[in-house]
Amino acid sequence: MKKKAVVLFSILFVIMMALSGCSSSSSSSSASTKNEILYWNPFTGPDGENMKQIVNDYNKTNPKFKVKNVSIAENDMYAKIPTVVNSGNGIPDVTIVHAERIKQFVDNGILTAYDDLLADYPEIKAENYVPAGWNIGDLEGSRYSVPLDVHSFVMYYNKDLLQKYAPHALDDNVITFDEIRAAGELSQKDKITGIGITWTRPIFLSIYHQLGGDITSDGKTPTLDTPEAKKALELLKGLVDDKIANKDGEDPGQLFKSGKAIFYPEGIWMQNGVKEAKKLNWGLTNFPQISPDKIVNWTSSHQFVMLKDKNRSTEKTKGVMDFLNYVREHSLPWAQAGQNPAALATLENPEYQQLPQSFLIKDPEMQKTLKIFDYKYNGFVVEEVDKLVGDAIYGKLAIDKGLKAAQKAVEDKIAANNKK
């Protein structure tokens, strides 16, 4: 009996040691392998394949440091970053994070600046990138990130339905809310929805900014409970109340893909989903505007950052820079995933110019319409915005009350965060 127990236990023990040994050795090896750059990104969707292609192509050029591509689901990746930074083990050499996170990371002191490195890479400079994407990484006189792309929230439209209900709406290249309203009133009789209420966060923020609002007044104080925010919500609520927009609970994507909606505000990255509807004759244009004079397209950006790591050698850091410089010139596969590369080198590529989303970048004037909501407490704001907008525009929550609660929640979270 006793012997058996000892044997059993020792077997279990060996297995456990083996298992734990495996995990620790694999994670440390990925960090400390001398000739490999560990590259984390949140591209777990179909776009991950395009990123893999870029990395593979780069590795084929026989660089001194090969890149190891690790895609982790967005939420998991952001949860893992503090863990690896705290433990000092398995820190990735280069990481893709969203533009909105960078201020927060710099504030936490977990990013390495690119400043001294850029001297050897003169082509990684402002002139070679879309300004909206480039400017994000410039904080307190230092450069903390290099942009990969600028991805905007725009609007798809059904060409046949547009021809039928609003043939002249696109004459000035901008579809206004008034034009959507007029088209929706006509199409109602045929049971065609005017516009789909999709992702409420960028929809609300775009309109808010068109009206002159922003989520912060001075980079510190949040500004959500404002007359402009109220106006933006009222505009959306009006579309819902007058049945220009889809009903609560209806899936706007399904409506649009089955030809039952004229306008479908969505991200440029959703093209593959729209392409699935083979019979659909669709086009891509600016997000709807209140007036054609001030165009705003909600935008975010994937940015390359380096998390601080004492053990990263100068050599390896150079390897990272080589990779970033390569991506700058070879972003076409990324554009083919539906994104707009931030590096202007891709702009001259005729293949890129054929892509529908390139209209946002081709014209330098259009580049100015890209608005990234860059605020240290952006995360707190968007959580409240996500909670607020749907309820407010579908009449479940009084707009004034909702805005007040959202403002208070953001302020309280900031206060709790700054207590120390």
Next chain:
Amino acid sequence: MINTGVKKELSMTAELEKNLGKKRANLSPYLYIGPHLILFAIFFLFPTLYGIYISFTNWDLIGTPEFVGFANYKEILFNQDSTFYDQLRNGLGNTFKFVLFTVPACIIVPLLLAAGLNTKPKGLKFFQALFYMPTLFSVSAVMIVFSMLFSVSFGPINHYLNVETNWLATQPYAWITLVIVTIWWTIGANMIIYQAALNGISKDLYEAAAIDGANSIQKFFRITLPSIRAQLLYTVVITTIAQFNIYGQPLMLTKGGPTSSTTVLLMYIQKNAFGSGNSIAGIGSAMAVILGLCIMVVSAIQFFFLRQRD
């Protein structure tokens, strides 16, 4: 001299052997529970204690935690102006509501099904498998299927009922949907326990009752229920604890809406500790500790009452 020395040595070896034997006898229980004990310490004990410690600190997961005493608890329990006070109230309230709505059904429905299966109907194995199957599915798979079923414009439920009910984004339908989904998803585990318990009841009892002229309802309440009281106690406690940890269903189906009426406490805890902004881990942990205390108190009360009838 020499003799005594030898004697001493001899006696020492004997003692040594005795001691060794004792040690072995004492060690073997630990060998059995050892593997579990290690896993328990790594994955349960240490995280729990660390979580309790974090609830007394201010921490953003990156810097070093700063000890603040009971400040987090004061904030969420007594500061009525605070957003976190509202979060705790609303979250805990919704969690309790969910427990009240689901636990009775999660006990009664499997019990009735088990009682039905216990009569050994045709296709017993088939139905047993059918009722048990949902338990095997992951929460996300189940929620995706149900969000399609309950979809407003394309869902079969609205289609066959010929209504346009917005099941997921208006009350009271959001609660009804959550309860239905949860019962469907969790029938299996309790049902298996009841089936085993019902099988263990002696047939003699029923025969004697039948001779005394008891009808089937009387049999159920006088014989069946008292006979499986231990299993009932176990399932009531386990189900209650499980439902207190409600998270996946409202997160995926109703997204906490409409107007935060189905936002349960775990959703707030997750948002505070691992949200898209800076982490407020201290407040999140304090909320988690309060949730843990609630579960302990409720379980203790249940234990007490169900034991009393012994």
